[in-house]
Amino acid sequence: NRKVVLNQRPQGEIKDGDLVIKQEPVRDLKDGEVLIKTLWLSLDPYMRPRMNDSKGYMDPIEIGAPIVGESVGRVVESKSPNYAVGDVVTSYSGWQEYSIIPGDAPMVYKVQDHGIPLQAYLGVAGMPGRTGYCGLVYVGKPKAGETVVVSAASGPVGTVVGQTAKQLGCRVVGVAGGEEKCRYVVEELGFDECVDYKAGNLEQDLKDACPNGIDVYFENVGGAVTRAVAKLLNSGSRVPICGYVSAYNAEDASKVETPFHVFGAMEDKPEHRFFLVTEWQDKHQEITAHLAEQIASGKIKYRETIAEGLDNAVDAFKGMLKGKNFGKQLVRVAE
């Protein structure tokens, strides 16, 4: 069993030797356990803060342990009545070719067939998609005619936020890095506008794209984008704080100006709070089915970037934190 483990905690950007590949035989199953072969691995920005020693909203990954992550896999052996050989499941099995889980482990779901590719259950029909949907609908509470801005607009979270907000009748403005991503967000995903924050004119471009100000800002990135957005927020606006990826490689997290600092310091503060997708865990199946149907019927479009094999996972992950991915970043581990 080959796995990517945390060899030492990265300082700033991930460097050679921080994450290494280890090989171990797969042990025999005990009663009640299930052996899963990983097919697809999801790479998600939140994995970077978990490599640090500080406790965030999740515990740090231990040195020597595989990097945590959700995957789609097939049951290849089962000593649990809950799973049969051949079942396809999503589980938090980490960056490894095989994993053993107890048959009653939480957060493991059998994939229902909605006629969409399996790996979509790690992206727009998976955890990032549910994050975008729930954060927008339940925290952002957008109303028809309002202006919704979402950063990291071409990624799986932003993709679902923007297309859902369009369906709700909002004016939708994306923020993304580079002309190609912005063109895709408008032409393919149907956003009204998309601002390229790398083009050098962020504040003015955002102002031009939001002539009526901003009512909902779905926060994915932090940094300069957050500061530009803050100037345009209308009274009574809502800011679901989903993440702030621009700070994830910071050497000293305590020195980062977070979205909480920026929005909390405003005189007319927006309603802002950090949320976790797991707040709506009881709606997991319902929202997954909704998103999968939207994908199957072409109402939600998306892109993905695929790295081949576990050996390329680390480079793909480093690239994603710099925006080298275009759409959901995945690793194809096995056919």
Ligand code: NDP
């Ligand atoms: P993406 O696939 O969108 O990948 C991250 C993107 O962030 C990059 O592609 C890049 O896009 C952008 N980015 C990187 N660095 C910067 C920077 N310095 N300034 C601005 N943008 C930057 O990721 P996801 O859709 O999977 O996740 C989006 C956000 O959602 C993340 O913050 C993540 O942590 C959060 N999240 C939160 C969850 C929760 O429960 N709260 C659950 C899941 C995700 P570009 O090229 O456009 O800059």
